Amino acid sequence: MSTPQRPTAVEVHHPTPLTPTHPMPLVPAQPAPVSPVASVVLPDGRVVTGYAIEPAKPETVVSKPAVSRTAVNIALGGIGFGAVCGGLVLLTTFIAALTALITQLITLAAVIFGGWIAVQILGTSSHRGGTTVNIRKAVIKRNHFHG
Incomplete structure:
Protein backbone atom coordinates (compact mmCIF):
# COMPACT_ATOMS: atom_id res chain seq x y z
CA MET A 1 0.00 0.00 0.00
CA SER A 2 1.08 3.36 -0.66
CA THR A 3 1.32 5.93 2.01
CA PRO A 4 -0.67 9.03 1.54
CA GLN A 5 1.46 12.08 0.82
CA ARG A 6 1.05 15.12 2.79
CA PRO A 7 0.22 18.22 0.94
CA THR A 8 3.24 20.49 0.70
CA ALA A 9 3.06 24.22 1.14
CA VAL A 10 2.34 25.99 -2.08
CA GLU A 11 4.38 29.05 -2.90
CA VAL A 12 2.56 31.67 -4.87
CA HIS A 13 4.64 34.06 -6.91
CA HIS A 14 3.07 37.31 -7.98
CA PRO A 15 4.78 38.97 -10.91
CA THR A 16 6.17 42.45 -10.30
CA PRO A 17 4.64 44.84 -12.79
CA LEU A 18 7.18 46.71 -14.88
CA THR A 19 6.82 50.42 -15.13
CA PRO A 20 6.42 51.37 -18.72
CA THR A 21 9.31 53.36 -20.08
CA HIS A 22 8.53 56.29 -22.28
CA PRO A 23 10.72 56.25 -25.30
CA MET A 24 12.50 59.49 -26.13
CA PRO A 25 10.64 61.39 -28.79
CA LEU A 26 12.35 61.07 -32.09
CA VAL A 27 13.36 64.27 -33.74
CA PRO A 28 13.00 64.03 -37.48
CA ALA A 29 16.32 64.66 -39.13
CA GLN A 30 16.84 65.82 -42.65
CA PRO A 31 18.42 63.09 -44.71
CA ALA A 32 21.75 64.00 -46.20
CA PRO A 33 21.52 64.74 -49.89
CA VAL A 34 22.53 61.75 -51.94
CA SER A 35 25.15 62.55 -54.48
CA PRO A 36 24.28 61.56 -58.02
CA VAL A 37 25.46 58.27 -59.46
CA ALA A 38 28.52 58.68 -61.61
CA SER A 39 29.74 56.33 -64.32
CA VAL A 40 33.34 56.25 -65.45
CA VAL A 41 34.58 54.52 -68.59
CA LEU A 42 38.01 53.00 -68.09
CA PRO A 43 40.58 52.95 -70.93
CA ASP A 44 40.06 49.23 -71.50
CA GLY A 45 36.33 49.78 -72.08
CA ARG A 46 34.97 48.70 -68.72
CA VAL A 47 32.34 50.94 -67.14
CA VAL A 48 32.51 51.57 -63.42
CA THR A 49 29.43 53.00 -61.78
CA GLY A 50 29.42 54.44 -58.30
CA TYR A 51 28.73 57.42 -56.16
CA ALA A 52 31.02 60.39 -56.30
CA ILE A 53 32.63 61.06 -52.95
CA GLU A 54 32.69 64.69 -52.01
CA PRO A 55 34.59 65.94 -49.03
CA ALA A 56 32.32 66.61 -46.09
CA LYS A 57 31.60 70.26 -45.59
CA PRO A 58 31.60 71.46 -41.99
CA GLU A 59 28.34 72.92 -40.82
CA THR A 60 28.29 76.65 -40.57
CA VAL A 61 28.14 77.66 -36.93
CA VAL A 62 26.48 80.89 -36.04
CA SER A 63 29.16 82.86 -34.30
CA ALA A 96 36.49 120.90 2.04
CA ALA A 97 39.30 123.16 0.77
CA LEU A 98 36.83 125.92 -0.10
CA THR A 99 35.27 125.69 3.37
CA ALA A 100 38.71 125.96 5.00
CA LEU A 101 39.56 129.01 2.85
CA ILE A 102 36.31 130.78 3.75
CA THR A 103 36.86 130.01 7.45
CA GLN A 104 40.38 131.48 7.31
CA LEU A 105 39.15 134.59 5.50
CA ILE A 106 36.44 135.15 8.13
CA THR A 107 38.98 134.70 10.93
CA LEU A 108 41.39 137.13 9.25
CA ALA A 109 38.63 139.72 8.79
CA ALA A 110 37.63 139.34 12.46
CA VAL A 111 41.23 139.85 13.62
CA ILE A 112 41.77 142.90 11.42
CA PHE A 113 38.39 144.45 12.28
CA GLY A 114 38.87 143.68 15.98
CA GLY A 115 42.32 145.30 15.88
CA TRP A 116 40.94 148.41 14.22
CA ILE A 117 38.20 148.64 16.87
CA ALA A 118 40.81 148.22 19.63
CA VAL A 119 42.95 150.99 18.18
CA GLN A 120 39.94 153.28 17.99
CA ILE A 121 38.98 152.63 21.59
CA LEU A 122 42.36 152.38 23.28
CA GLY A 123 44.44 154.55 21.01
CA THR A 124 45.75 157.92 22.30
CA SER A 125 44.62 160.92 20.40
CA SER A 126 45.33 164.63 20.87
CA HIS A 127 41.88 165.56 19.68
CA ARG A 128 40.10 164.64 22.84
CA GLY A 129 38.02 167.27 24.43
CA GLY A 130 40.20 167.90 27.52
CA THR A 131 43.19 169.97 28.63
CA THR A 132 46.63 168.56 28.35
CA VAL A 133 48.85 169.50 31.30
CA ASN A 134 52.57 169.02 31.48
CA ILE A 135 53.04 168.02 35.10
CA ARG A 136 56.80 168.59 35.21
CA LYS A 137 56.53 172.28 34.71
CA ALA A 138 53.58 172.73 36.97
CA VAL A 139 53.98 174.36 40.30
CA ILE A 140 51.67 173.40 43.13
CA LYS A 141 51.22 176.09 45.81
CA ARG A 142 48.78 175.76 48.61
CA ASN A 143 46.73 173.07 46.96
CA HIS A 144 46.36 175.10 43.81
CA PHE A 145 47.58 173.83 40.58
CA HIS A 146 49.41 176.43 38.45
CA GLY A 147 50.43 175.38 35.08
Whole structure:
Protein backbone atom coordinates (compact mmCIF):
# COMPACT_ATOMS: atom_id res chain seq x y z
CA MET A 1 0.00 0.00 0.00
CA SER A 2 1.08 3.36 -0.66
CA THR A 3 1.32 5.93 2.01
CA PRO A 4 -0.67 9.03 1.54
CA GLN A 5 1.46 12.08 0.82
CA ARG A 6 1.05 15.12 2.79
CA PRO A 7 0.22 18.22 0.94
CA THR A 8 3.24 20.49 0.70
CA ALA A 9 3.06 24.22 1.14
CA VAL A 10 2.34 25.99 -2.08
CA GLU A 11 4.38 29.05 -2.90
CA VAL A 12 2.56 31.67 -4.87
CA HIS A 13 4.64 34.06 -6.91
CA HIS A 14 3.07 37.31 -7.98
CA PRO A 15 4.78 38.97 -10.91
CA THR A 16 6.17 42.45 -10.30
CA PRO A 17 4.64 44.84 -12.79
CA LEU A 18 7.18 46.71 -14.88
CA THR A 19 6.82 50.42 -15.13
CA PRO A 20 6.42 51.37 -18.72
CA THR A 21 9.31 53.36 -20.08
CA HIS A 22 8.53 56.29 -22.28
CA PRO A 23 10.72 56.25 -25.30
CA MET A 24 12.50 59.49 -26.13
CA PRO A 25 10.64 61.39 -28.79
CA LEU A 26 12.35 61.07 -32.09
CA VAL A 27 13.36 64.27 -33.74
CA PRO A 28 13.00 64.03 -37.48
CA ALA A 29 16.32 64.66 -39.13
CA GLN A 30 16.84 65.82 -42.65
CA PRO A 31 18.42 63.09 -44.71
CA ALA A 32 21.75 64.00 -46.20
CA PRO A 33 21.52 64.74 -49.89
CA VAL A 34 22.53 61.75 -51.94
CA SER A 35 25.15 62.55 -54.48
CA PRO A 36 24.28 61.56 -58.02
CA VAL A 37 25.46 58.27 -59.46
CA ALA A 38 28.52 58.68 -61.61
CA SER A 39 29.74 56.33 -64.32
CA VAL A 40 33.34 56.25 -65.45
CA VAL A 41 34.58 54.52 -68.59
CA LEU A 42 38.01 53.00 -68.09
CA PRO A 43 40.58 52.95 -70.93
CA ASP A 44 40.06 49.23 -71.50
CA GLY A 45 36.33 49.78 -72.08
CA ARG A 46 34.97 48.70 -68.72
CA VAL A 47 32.34 50.94 -67.14
CA VAL A 48 32.51 51.57 -63.42
CA THR A 49 29.43 53.00 -61.78
CA GLY A 50 29.42 54.44 -58.30
CA TYR A 51 28.73 57.42 -56.16
CA ALA A 52 31.02 60.39 -56.30
CA ILE A 53 32.63 61.06 -52.95
CA GLU A 54 32.69 64.69 -52.01
CA PRO A 55 34.59 65.94 -49.03
CA ALA A 56 32.32 66.61 -46.09
CA LYS A 57 31.60 70.26 -45.59
CA PRO A 58 31.60 71.46 -41.99
CA GLU A 59 28.34 72.92 -40.82
CA THR A 60 28.29 76.65 -40.57
CA VAL A 61 28.14 77.66 -36.93
CA VAL A 62 26.48 80.89 -36.04
CA SER A 63 29.16 82.86 -34.30
CA LYS A 64 28.26 84.08 -30.86
CA PRO A 65 30.23 86.79 -29.12
CA ALA A 66 32.72 85.47 -26.59
CA VAL A 67 31.14 87.60 -23.87
CA SER A 68 27.44 88.26 -23.46
CA ARG A 69 26.11 91.76 -23.90
CA THR A 70 24.79 91.76 -20.35
CA ALA A 71 28.29 91.15 -18.99
CA VAL A 72 29.67 93.94 -21.17
CA ASN A 73 26.97 96.34 -19.95
CA ILE A 74 27.65 95.46 -16.32
CA ALA A 75 31.39 95.99 -16.84
CA LEU A 76 30.83 99.35 -18.52
CA GLY A 77 28.48 100.39 -15.73
CA GLY A 78 31.17 99.50 -13.19
CA ILE A 79 33.76 101.55 -15.05
CA GLY A 80 31.37 104.51 -15.22
CA PHE A 81 30.55 104.19 -11.53
CA GLY A 82 34.27 104.12 -10.71
CA ALA A 83 34.82 107.27 -12.76
CA VAL A 84 31.93 109.04 -11.03
CA CYS A 85 33.25 108.00 -7.60
CA GLY A 86 36.63 109.50 -8.44
CA GLY A 87 34.93 112.72 -9.46
CA LEU A 88 32.89 112.73 -6.26
CA VAL A 89 36.06 112.32 -4.20
CA LEU A 90 37.60 115.29 -6.01
CA LEU A 91 34.41 117.31 -5.53
CA THR A 92 34.38 116.51 -1.81
CA THR A 93 38.04 117.54 -1.52
CA PHE A 94 37.33 120.80 -3.36
CA ILE A 95 34.38 121.60 -1.07
CA ALA A 96 36.49 120.90 2.04
CA ALA A 97 39.30 123.16 0.77
CA LEU A 98 36.83 125.92 -0.10
CA THR A 99 35.27 125.69 3.37
CA ALA A 100 38.71 125.96 5.00
CA LEU A 101 39.56 129.01 2.85
CA ILE A 102 36.31 130.78 3.75
CA THR A 103 36.86 130.01 7.45
CA GLN A 104 40.38 131.48 7.31
CA LEU A 105 39.15 134.59 5.50
CA ILE A 106 36.44 135.15 8.13
CA THR A 107 38.98 134.70 10.93
CA LEU A 108 41.39 137.13 9.25
CA ALA A 109 38.63 139.72 8.79
CA ALA A 110 37.63 139.34 12.46
CA VAL A 111 41.23 139.85 13.62
CA ILE A 112 41.77 142.90 11.42
CA PHE A 113 38.39 144.45 12.28
CA GLY A 114 38.87 143.68 15.98
CA GLY A 115 42.32 145.30 15.88
CA TRP A 116 40.94 148.41 14.22
CA ILE A 117 38.20 148.64 16.87
CA ALA A 118 40.81 148.22 19.63
CA VAL A 119 42.95 150.99 18.18
CA GLN A 120 39.94 153.28 17.99
CA ILE A 121 38.98 152.63 21.59
CA LEU A 122 42.36 152.38 23.28
CA GLY A 123 44.44 154.55 21.01
CA THR A 124 45.75 157.92 22.30
CA SER A 125 44.62 160.92 20.40
CA SER A 126 45.33 164.63 20.87
CA HIS A 127 41.88 165.56 19.68
CA ARG A 128 40.10 164.64 22.84
CA GLY A 129 38.02 167.27 24.43
CA GLY A 130 40.20 167.90 27.52
CA THR A 131 43.19 169.97 28.63
CA THR A 132 46.63 168.56 28.35
CA VAL A 133 48.85 169.50 31.30
CA ASN A 134 52.57 169.02 31.48
CA ILE A 135 53.04 168.02 35.10
CA ARG A 136 56.80 168.59 35.21
CA LYS A 137 56.53 172.28 34.71
CA ALA A 138 53.58 172.73 36.97
CA VAL A 139 53.98 174.36 40.30
CA ILE A 140 51.67 173.40 43.13
CA LYS A 141 51.22 176.09 45.81
CA ARG A 142 48.78 175.76 48.61
CA ASN A 143 46.73 173.07 46.96
CA HIS A 144 46.36 175.10 43.81
CA PHE A 145 47.58 173.83 40.58
CA HIS A 146 49.41 176.43 38.45
CA GLY A 147 50.43 175.38 35.08
